[in-house]
Amino acid sequence: MKDRQEKIAQVIVTAQQMHDIEERIFTAGMPVVALMEKVAGLIARRIQDIYLLSCQQENKGKASLSPSLPPSRVGILTGPGHNGGDALVVARELYFRGYEVLIYCPFSKLKELTSQHLQYNRSLGLPCYDSIEPLQDCDLLIDGLFGFGLERTLTDPVASAINQLNEWDKPIISIDLPSGLHTDTGEVLGTAVRATHTLCLGLWKQGLLQDQALDYVGKAELIDFDIPLADIQVVLENSPSTKRITKTTALSTLPLPRPPVTHKYKEGHLLLICGSRRYSGGAILTGLGARASGVGMLSIAVPESLKSIMVAQLPEALIIGCPETESGAIAQLQLPAKTDLNSFSAIACGPGLTRDASPILQEVLDSISPLLLDADGLNILAEMGTINTLQKRQNSTVLTPHTGEFKRLFPEIADANQHRVKATREAAAQSGAVVLLKGARTVIANSQGTVWINPESTPALARGGSGDVLTGLIGGLLAQASSKKISVEEIVATGAWWHSQAAILAAQERTELGVDAHTLTNYLIAVLVSTSNKK
């Protein structure tokens, strides 16, 4: 059972894939009408739980909470397809449980099953309107206008109705997806319902995990309705995989527990190349991120003038002072005797370098160690215009751009904001690197088309320095995994998950304003401790 839940939690589907999975179930003999009853029954129960919970929260502090709250008004927004059918079954169930139910349905042509449910609801005396106004006094709205069958931009009257009800500021629970969102890209097709909750049915739809959808999705959860795993496997096996990072996938990739007999070099030797006189803080934060990764040995190459502050902040690290340019950037890498770039288990290069450090980049690219490039490492790479040569590197390369850096690196890939999964996949295929595109829902792709999406984060991370921490953290994980058989994209995905979970915990304890990058580094280990305590 737990195994099923975990497998389902990792799956992300497009509209076409969901449709194909659904078809297999129907072809195998499951009646459509039975599946709708089952799914809508689960939705109705969950809605009651959510609704009662929010009533209890509102009543907190009051002397006693009546176990049977007075029937409340629920508005049901009904579309022409089976999303509308689901909503109408929910309407009927809530009606029989004592709720006052009002239906809005502006469509005259409905799918047959949806039409039958509407007819029956009418026969029960549920009022049905083709304008939205009568629903204005409802305590709760259920959005069943469109699900994964939405094909085109919304037009009036439904578009105006959605704009109007969004203004009402009422709790809205969307069935499957907020109506108006593109199932695959999360793009708003004209307009979309701003839900407080989204109950995603069966499998996670890709659109719900996109930055541009987040203002509409609210709290999202999955309603599992027992889709056979075999059907999912058959439909997904021939397309490039898009997976959701889960706690289980992330924890299984961490270098824990350590073998009882080991030594520091066995636990990875990471070289960080970072910092300049102008940006010394970036080097410190990258170092602190790497420290939290648990890496066995940490060396940090910085301009000579940063050496003493780095030693003070990271006494365990070997700080390598390098000759610097007039502007205070690293002019040349000067590694200790008997060391060269190829002797490190991984190299992470970029935070705070400034573009004046450009001469060192080719040297780093020529190394045979796994390499992560971030920040100015990416900007210098973009200026060099040699992104195609990454394919020729003898070891993996990881690029961790934010959208601005992504556009500089891959100017010919359009829509990095609207089609983040597609854009990241293209960038990885083009460069041969593992590409991590930062965002509220960070996307990681490898050159074979495998994609991971980080499903949780916090806007608290939108702050200078948090990217530097991520670079150090992933660098440290890459170094520790260099002798293990874990794919690079999984390590990168784990780093992204860990980083965002630390920020979520920090924001819970300190508010979203209290998560400066230095504080974040202190939560990296704290979040692992609290996660393992919750197991």
Ligand SMILES: NC(=O)C1=CN([C@@H]2O[C@H](COP(=O)(O)OP(=O)(O)OC[C@H]3O[C@@H](n4cnc5c(N)ncnc54)[C@H](O)[C@@H]3O)[C@@H](O)[C@H]2O)[C@H](O)CC1
């Ligand atoms: N996944 C499952 O196994 C189950 C899904 N269920 C629910 O069914 C919907 C998908 O149903 P479908 O009928 O295919 O699509 P929609 O309800 O989203 O609506 C399609 C309907 O709307 C028309 N249409 C499309 N775009 C527009 C537009 N812009 N304006 C007007 N009309 C439009 C289109 O022609 C169709 O007629 C899924 O999300 C679940 O909620 C099952 O109930 C349970 C199993």
Ligand SMILES: [K+]
């Ligand atoms: K919907």
